[in-house]
Amino acid sequence: MNTSTLSIEQKKMVEKRKMTGSEAVLQSLLEEGVETIFGYPGGAIMPIYDELYKFQDRLTHMLTRHEQGAAHAAQGFARVSGRTGVCFATSGPGATNLITGIADAQIDSTPIVCITGQVPSHLLGTDAFQETDVIGISMPVTKWNYQVTKPEEIPWAIARAFYIANSGRPGPVLIDITKDAQFGEMEYSYKKCEKIRSYHPYPILKEDKVAEAAALINEAKKPFLLIGQGVLISGAQEELKTFMEKTGIPAASTLMGLSAVPVDHPQYVGYLGMHGNYGPNIKTNECDLLIAVGMRFDDRVTGDLNKYAKQAKVIHIEIDPAEIDKNVKTDVAINADAKAALHGLIPLVEQRQHTDWIAEFKACDEKETEKVITNELFPTTDEIKMGEVIRLLSEKSEGKAIVVTDVGQHQMVTSRYYEFKDTRTNVTSGGLGTMGFALPAALGAKTGQPDKQVVAVIGDGGFQMTIQELATIFQYQIGVKVLILNNNFLGMVRQWQQLFFDKRYSSTELVNPDFQLIAQGYGIACNKVEARDDLSGAMDDFLNHEGPYLLEVVVEKEENVFPMVPSGASVSEIRLS
Amino acid sequence: MSNLIYSESSDEQQIKDYTLSVLTEDKSGLLNHITIIFTRRKINIVSLNVSVTEVPGLSRFSIVITSTRDQAEKVVKQIRKLIDVLGAFVYEDDEIYYQEIALYKVPTDIFLNGNTIENLVRNSGARILVIEKDHIVIEKTGHKEETHRLYKELEPYGLLEFVRSGRVAISKSKRKTEAFIKELEETRSNQLSIKDY
Ligand SMILES: Cc1ncc(C[n+]2csc(CCOP(=O)(O)OP(=O)(O)O)c2C)c(N)n1
Numbered sequence: 001m002n003t004s005t006l007s008i009e010q011k012k013m014v015e016k017r018k019m020t021g022s023e024a025v026l027q028s029l030l031e032e033g034v035e036t037i038f039g040y041p042g043g044a045i046m047p048i049y050d051e052l053y054k055f056q057d058r059l060t061h062m063l064t065r066h067e068q069g070a071a072h073a074a075q076g077f078a079r080v081s082g083r084t085g086v087c088f089a090t091s092g093p094g095a096t097n098l099i100t101g102i103a104d105a106q107i108d109s110t111p112i113v114c115i116t117g118q119v120p121s122h123l124l125g126t127d128a129f130q131e132t133d134v135i136g137i138s139m140p141v142t143k144w145n146y147q148v149t150k151p152e153e154i155p156w157a158i159a160r161a162f163y164i165a166n167s168g169r170p171g172p173v174l175i176d177i178t179k180d181a182q183f184g185e186m187e188y189s190y191k192k193c194e195k196i197r198s199y200h201p202y203p204i205l206k207e208d209k210v211a212e213a214a215a216l217i218n219e220a221k222k223p224f225l226l227i228g229q230g231v232l233i234s235g236a237q238e239e240l241k242t243f244m245e246k247t248g249i250p251a252a253s254t255l256m257g258l259s260a261v262p263v264d265h266p267q268y269v270g271y272l273g274m275h276g277n278y279g280p281n282i283k284t285n286e287c288d289l290l291i292a293v294g295m296r297f298d299d300r301v302t303g304d305l306n307k308y309a310k311q312a313k314v315i316h317i318e319i320d321p322a323e324i325d326k327n328v329k330t331d332v333a334i335n336a337d338a339k340a341a342l343h344g345l346i347p348l349v350e351q352r353q354h355t356d357w358i359a360e361f362k363a364c365d366e367k368e369t370e371k372v373i374t375n376e377l378f379p380t381t382d383e384i385k386m387g388e389v390i391r392l393l394s395e396k397s398e399g400k401a402i403v404v405t406d407v408g409q410h411q412m413v414t415s416r417y418y419e420f421k422d423t424r425t426n427v428t429s430g431g432l433g434t435m436g437f438a439l440p441a442a443l444g445a446k447t448g449q450p451d452k453q454v455v456a457v458i459g460d461g462g463f464q465m466t467i468q469e470l471a472t473i474f475q476y477q478i479g480v481k482v483l484i485l486n487n488n489f490l491g492m493v494r495q496w497q498q499l500f501f502d503k504r505y506s507s508t509e510l511v512n513p514d515f516q517l518i519a520q521g522y523g524i525a526c527n528k529v530e531a532r533d534d535l536s537g538a539m540d541d542f543l544n545h546e547g548p549y550l551l552e553v554v555v556e557k558e559e560n561v562f563p564m565v566p567s568g569a570s571v572s573e574i575r576l577s
Numbered sequence: 578m579s580n581l582i583y584s585e586s587s588d589e590q591q592i593k594d595y596t597l598s599v600l601t602e603d604k605s606g607l608l609n610h611i612t613i614i615f616t617r618r619k620i621n622i623v624s625l626n627v628s629v630t631e632v633p634g635l636s637r638f639s640i641v642i643t644s645t646r647d648q649a650e651k652v653v654k655q656i657r658k659l660i661d662v663l664g665a666f667v668y669e670d671d672e673i674y675y676q677e678i679a680l681y682k683v684p685t686d687i688f689l690n691g692n693t694i695e696n697l698v699r700n701s702g703a704r705i706l707v708i709e710k711d712h713i714v715i716e717k718t719g720h721k722e723e724t725h726r727l728y729k730e731l732e733p734y735g736l737l738e739f740v741r742s743g744r745v746a747i748s749k750s751k752r753k754t755e756a757f758i759k760e761l762e763e764t765r766s767n768q769l770s771i772k773d774y
Contacts, residue, residue, distance in 0.1 A: 135606065140613050144660045164660060197758070198602055198663045200765045322654035 017189065021151030022051040022182045025115065026059060028158035031190045034086050036060045036077065036447050038070040040097075042090025044130060045117025047182035049088075062447070062476055065468035067094050069440035071101020072466070074112040076444030078105075079427045080402055080452070082235070084166045085112040085444065091119055092130030095176070096137065100434060102172045103141040107431030108256065109233060111170035113161045121149040121178040134176050143171030151184035155191070163193035168201025169320040170233060203319070205336045205344050213315045213332045214348035216289055220313075222357050223249045224280075224287035226272060226301075229256035229430075230294015230319060236339035237261070237423050240293070243342050248353040250361055252280035254295050256430040259420040263399065269361040273301040274565045275412035278372075279364030281563070281571040284309050286360075293317045294338040297327040298431070307570035317341040371576040372562050376417070383556035384532055386410055386485050389539075390417040393455065393483065396539050401453040402427060402445050406438035406462035409491040412561045414457045425452075436465030442480045443473050453481070453543065460486040460512050470522040473548045481542055482524075484515060484552040487559065495560045519550040526550040594623065595649040596668045596675065596746045599638040600630070600754065602661040611638060611662075614655045620644055624677070626743035632754050635663070639675075639746045663761060668748065675746035679724035680706070681715040681731050682738040688713065694734065701727045712737055 019027065025048055029037070037059060041049040052061055064070040067089040074085025089098050095116040105112050119128045135147050144164045146157050154177070161173040217223060231240050237260055244251055244261070250269045251261060261268050270277030272284075284290070290312045295301070302308045305327060316323075316330040317338055324333040334341045376387030390413055393401075399421035405411040405428040420426055427445055429437040442456035463484055473480055490508040497505050519526035525545055529538045535553065542551040565574045601607055608627065615622055623641040630637045642649060649667045656665045685708070688694050698705060703717035715731070717724050724741055 136609065139606075139610055140617065196660065197762075199660045200761065202765065204765050320658070322651075322658050326651060326654075 017187055018185055019188045020047070020051070020182065021148075021154050021177065021184050021186060022047040024151060024154040024186060024188050025158065025177065025182070026051055026055045027188060028155050028190055029086065030055075030058060031192065032084070032158070032162045034059065034084075036062065037086045037088055038062050038064050038073040038077075038444065039088030040064060040067050040070055040090070040094060041088070042094045042117065042130070044091035044119055044179050045088060045094070045115075045177075045182070047179065048115070048117065048177075061088075062443075062472060064440060064472045066466065067097035068100050068436065069466050069469045069472065071098045071105070071112065071114065072434075072437050072440035073444030073447070073469075073472075074114075075101060075105050075108075075110045075437075076404060076427055076441030077448035078110050078112055078444075079441070079448075080424050080445045081448035082233075082424070083111075083448070084162055085110070085448075086115070087112065088115050090117045090130070091134070092132045094130075095134040096132055098174075099137060099141065100432075102138055102174065104429050104432040104434045104437065105172040106141045106143065108429065109170050109229065110172065111166035112172045113158075113165050114172065114174045116174065116176045117182070118147065118176045118178045120180045122180070124149075124178070134174065138174045141172070142174050145174040145176070148175060148177040148181050151181050151186035154181065154186070155188065159191060159193040160196065163196070164199065168199075201319075202337055202340075203321070203335045205340050206334070207344070209332060209334045210341065210344040211348060213291075213317075213334055214345055216313055216315060216332060217247060217249075217291065217345070218350045218352075220289035222287045223247070223289040223291060223354070224283060224312075225249045225251040226290060226292040226295055227251055227253045227257040227260050228293060228295020229254070229260075230317075230338045231257060231260040232424055234294065234319070234337045234339040236294075236337075236342050239339055239342035239346065241265075243346055243349070246346060246351055247349050248351075248355075248358075249291070250283075250354065250358045252277070254298070254301055254430075255415055255428065257295060258415060258426040259423055262421045263419040264421070267358060269358070270365070271415055273298075274303075274567070275416065275561050275563065277365070277416070278368040278563050278574060278576065279361040281565060281574045282364060283361060285311065285570070285572045287312050289313050289315065291315045291317070292328075293342070294319070296320075296323045299327075302327060302571065303565045303573070304568055304570045307572065368563065368576065376413075381556070382532070384529070384535065384553060385559060386413040386555050387417050388532075389483070389485060389535065389553050389555065390414050390457070392535060392539050393457075394418045396543055397453055397455065401425065401455045402449060404428070404438045404442040404445055404454065404456045406456070406458040407433045407435045407492075408459040408462060409487075409495065409559070409561050410457050410459045410485040412492075416561075435459075435462035438462065439466050439482065440469045440472070442482070443469060443478045446478050446480050454479070455481045455483055457483045457485065459491060460484060460488060460510055460515075461490045463515075464512075467518070470519065470524060470550075474522045474524055477547055479547050481545075482548070482550040483542070484550065485555050486512065486515070486552055487555050487557050488512060489557060491559070492561075494558070498558070498560065500566070515550065515552045524548045524550050526552070528552040528554070530554045590645050590647070592643060592645055594641055594643055594670065595646070596670070596673055596744060597638070597640040597642065597649065597653055597656070597665060598668060598673075598746060598748065599640065599656055599665040600663045600757075601636050601638065601659075602663070603629070603634050603636045604661045607636075607659070607661055610659050611640075611656060614652060615642065618648070618652065620648065620652065624743035626745050628745065630754055632758070635754065639744055641744050663758060666748070668746065673746040673748050675720070675744050676718045677721060677724060677742050677744050678716065678718045679728070679739065679741040681717070681728065681736060682712050683715065683731055684735055684737060685709065685711055685713050687734040697727075697730055701730070703727060
């Protein structure tokens with residue numbers, strides 16, 4: 001720019017807008033409303049960390065103890081707030097440590113933006129120190145990724161990253177920035193991205209499809225509504241409720257859809273899938289119309305596809321066209337945002353009640369209660385059952401806590417027995433099933449919703465996968481409640497070994513460290529419960545404590561989670577024992 | 578039965594060649610992005626060609642795969658999900674005009690023994706590209722069967738080298754790329770199928 005004709009004042013403004021790539025990164029994050037970043041520094045991202053020092057009043061950086069933790073924390077933050085989570089990592093090992101979290105965010109449609117440092121551009125491709133091809137590695141697990149080698153590209157890349165991450169079907173985005181681009185100078189200006197020629201995140205609702213769907217709904221004798229996470233992502237909870245109450249249709253939720261409808265809603269009939277409730281699984285093969293909203297017919301939900309809802313017509317409301325007809329062939333597909341689709345459907349559907357049909361689900365509930373639930377919630381043996389711990393947690397937190405689960409039996413038990421009342425309160429690794437997810441995701445969730453009670457429910461195995469994040473919780477005094485259900489086993493794997501591998505418990509028994517000592521080492525208040533009589537009081541202390549707290553409950557060693565649809569079996573073959 | 582998964586119905590299961598035409602922004606790394614979609618599903622790419630289009634900044638990939646219709650369509654849906662992809666279509670052979678180019682390097686002396694070879698070249702619609710002291714390069718465009726036929730015919734004479742390009746294809750529909758892009762904007766969808774258009 002020719003500056004010779006400018007006044008001194010104007011010159012100053014121009015100079016003010018000159019900045020380094022590092023400053024541009026942080027400035028751009030501010031433009032996107034970012035307040036918190038989770039991350040871990042290193043050589044290739046040091047210029048950005050150095051700049052952070054100046055932004056301390058505007059940006060909080062939380063130093064996790066592993067980059068995987070940073071990615072999961074960003075996910076937890078995003079899942080409870082609906083906003084995009086952000087994490088930083090250095091090149092090479094820092095970037096590869098993010099990959100599990102990125103893959104997890106991809107399959108669970110969670111918006112996160114990951115920024116990694118990269119070796120200087122003149123060293124790219126030379127096997128330089130701490131160089132990895134993170135663009136190549138993350139390609140299959142990101143919604144979009146981009147390598148920045150010039151400072152001028154930074155505002156553009158970040159604006160695009162946020163737009164892509166949190167529009168349409170959300171997902172993770174990665175921007176890799178070479179060190180020279182972080183150091184280099186540029187003229188800064190920021191413009192939010194609102195449009196990309198080749199990307200159309202919100203399809204236009206096709207009215208003819210909506211009308212066709214409404215006609216099927218109005219005709220159906222035994223319609224059945226399946227709720228997925230798409231309802232939460234599009235913020236369609238109110239529309240869903242109106243739709244449900246007008247049509248009188250019974251509704252069940254997938255693992256990821258939990259908390260979209262309060263569990264105590266009279267038309268809510270339970271949780272679907274491998275360890276879901278008996279009724280919704282069995283009735284899938286008895287309904288005459290399936291209405292799937294924002295869910296993707298994952299194999300954990302459908303079991304054997306050749307025996308899945310063959311008798312039913314199928315309506316699929318889904319924003320991602322690649323999911324339509326991928327697993328289950330539809331009769332009417334509405335490729336749209338769930339909120340828009342339900343909004344369009346509501347005036348066209350008739351006011352109905354399906355009392356007898358809902359009663360059929362209730363009959364299944366009675367059977368499940370008799371065969372499974374009573375025994376779980378009111379055990380007659382001495383050992384504490386996971387179900388009773390979760391039900392107590394549910395009662396004492398009035399179903400209003402944000403519950404972050406890890407992966408295993410405790411996850412399935414929590415999904416079954418926690419009575420979610422508030423929306424966006426179920427945070428779990430559904431698609432990837434990542435052990436080690438819960439502890440960092442919970443600290444991210446608490447950061448995203450500081451006024452909510454956040455409880456992480458974790459098995460003794462998964463806890464040890466990212467146990468180091470206790471240090472992050474300690475350093476920033478994040479008031480997360482950590483509930484360890486300790487069965488001294490990799491419980492879920494042991495269950496399969498028991499049922500399908502002749503009880504050959506190959507490498508699933510855990511000899512655990514003293515979790516109480518560990519919590520104390522991190523300066524986190526803690527307690528351990530081994531007897532049922534102590535549970536209630538301990539749960540009160542746990543929930544009422546100000547600040548972080550670790551409660552370890554020793555549970556039955558060889559408990560199994562039922563019902564269960566064995567892998568590859570039909571949903572009709574759900575086992576109660 | 579309404580919701581058969583595709584793989585069950587027999588005509589969907591028939592395996593043959595499909596040409597995928599993918600219209601993209603001209604961005605580095607995109608080739609990798611597209612090919613891993615096939616790798617992940619263990620689909621072998623028979624041939625691949627990338628070129629510019631009549632619209633500046635846009636590239637077209639022509640990809641031939643041998644698969645079922647269902648598989649080809651699912652792959653196309655995944656390709657469309659890539660941020661820099663504007664559109665992707667599945668074509669059967671009768672919906673497109675397509676060609677490949679083949680080059681054959683043969684020793685010059687085989688031309689010295691009468692005009693058998695020269696006739697062969699002329700009758701197969703090939704042409705001589707270069708003549709050097711010790712070798713001659715013949716060029717032929719056509720469908721794979723045609724270029725393969727000439728290969729077979731030249732083989733006995735001591736073919737030195739042979740190479741064939743990927744298929745380039747252009748649809749039989751009278752659509753114009755620019756109009757297609759406009760349509761994308763209006764329908765806000767990169768899911769337009771060739772039938773919609
Ligand atoms: C990173 C990772 N490794 C392995 C697995 C396989 N896996 C699924 S559940 C499970 C056992 C979990 O044990 P624990 O954390 O103690 O929970 P529990 O099932 O006993 O409640 C394992 C090993 C996984 N899901 N994630």
